Amino acid sequence: MTIRTARRSGExxxxxxxxxxxxxxxxxxxxAALNNSPAARAIPRATRERILVAARELNYQPNFFARSxxxxxxxxxxxxxxxxxxxxxxxxxxxxxxxxxxxEYSFLTGAxxxxxxxxxxxxxAFAQRGVEGLIAxxxxxxxxxxxxxxxxxxxxxxxxxxxxxxxxxxxxxxxxEQFMEQPSPSPVPRLQRGxxxxxxxxxxxLF
Numbered sequence: 001m002t003i004r005t006a007r008r009s010g011e012x013x014x015x016x017x018x019x020x021x022x023x024x025x026x027x028x029x030x031x032a033a034l035n036n037s038p039a040a041r042a043i044p045r046a047t048r049e050r051i052l053v054a055a056r057e058l059n060y061q062p063n064f065f066a067r068s069x070x071x072x073x074x075x076x077x078x079x080x081x082x083x084x085x086x087x088x089x090x091x092x093x094x095x096x097x098x099x100x101x102x103x104e105y106s107f108l109t110g111a112x113x114x115x116x117x118x119x120x121x122x123x124x125a126f127a128q129r130g131v132e133g134l135i136a137x138x139x140x141x142x143x144x145x146x147x148x149x150x151x152x153x154x155x156x157x158x159x160x161x162x163x164x165x166x167x168x169x170x171x172x173x174x175x176x177e178q179f180m181e182q183p184s185p186s187p188v189p190r191l192q193r194g195x196x197x198x199x200x201x202x203x204x205x206l207f
Contacts, residue, residue, distance in 0.1 A: 014058045022054045023047075034060075073180075076106045078126035078147075078171060080119065083138040084111045088154040088161055092137055095165020103173060106129075114138070132180075133172045148175045 020030045025047070032039040037200050042046060054060075078097060080090050093109070101106055108131060110122035117182040126134065134141065134149040141149055150172045156164055 001186055015058045016060075019055050019058060019060050022058060025049055025051070074130035074132055075104060076108065076129070076131050076132040077169075077176075078122070078134045078139065079107050079109045080122055080134060080139050080141070081109070081111055082114055082139060084109065088158065089137055090113045091158065091161035092152070092165040092168070095162035096135060096169045097165075098162070099166040099169035099173075101168075103175065105169075107135075111136075125126065135168050135172055148172060148179050150175075 016027050016031055016034075019034075019108045020027045028039075029043060029047075030051050031037075033048045033073055034041055034055060048165065049143075072173060077100070079093060081093070083089060084093070096107065108126060108129065110126070112119040119139065120142060123134070123142060127146060131147065133147050136151045138148060138153055139151065141151060152164060152168050154161060154164070
């Protein structure tokens with residue numbers, strides 16, 4: 001049996017070291033720029049741009065598992081919904097996926113069908129798999145989910161629903177980053193986002 005891979009025979013994988021050699025900088029400097037870490041603020045803007053250009057030219061793909069282990073983060077969220085098949089939910093999830101892809105996040109999806117027991121099982125399973133937050137579509141979350149969460153309803157016109165998904169993902173990732181920066185993140189905040197249509201930035205209430 002022949003196993004085909006995207007890499008041609010004899011072609012070396014592009015690593016952080018490869019990018020560092022291309023731009024003549026240390027791996028630490030290149031890593032800081034590519035990960036946009038706090039240390040990147042000390043790197044001149046022109047140098048950061050040179051690193052990003054080199055990474056694109058070399059088609060550098062960051063090692064997701066190495067990044068997760070290094071930062072002890074999963075870069076994964078959970079999306080809970082009653083049904084996956086209906087058009088409105090599908091458009092919202094498309095917006096969520098679009099924004100998360102830009103931020104190099106992934107997501108798990110669970111459809112509970114209105115069953116509270118199944119919803120609870122999904123919340124527990126997602127937490128055990130290390131998701132960093134939840135987006136609940138047309139779903140009332142249990143009070144003690146233990147994770148930052150965004151709740152939204154698909155009440156907007158259909159043409160706005162993809163933007164609703166993007167906005168929800170952006171709100172959740174912002175809250176996750178703030179939550180992670182806290183020395184003692186307690187209690188866990190939950191975002192509740194409502195969307196009535198027309199307003200591109202609906203209000204967010206923390207509770």
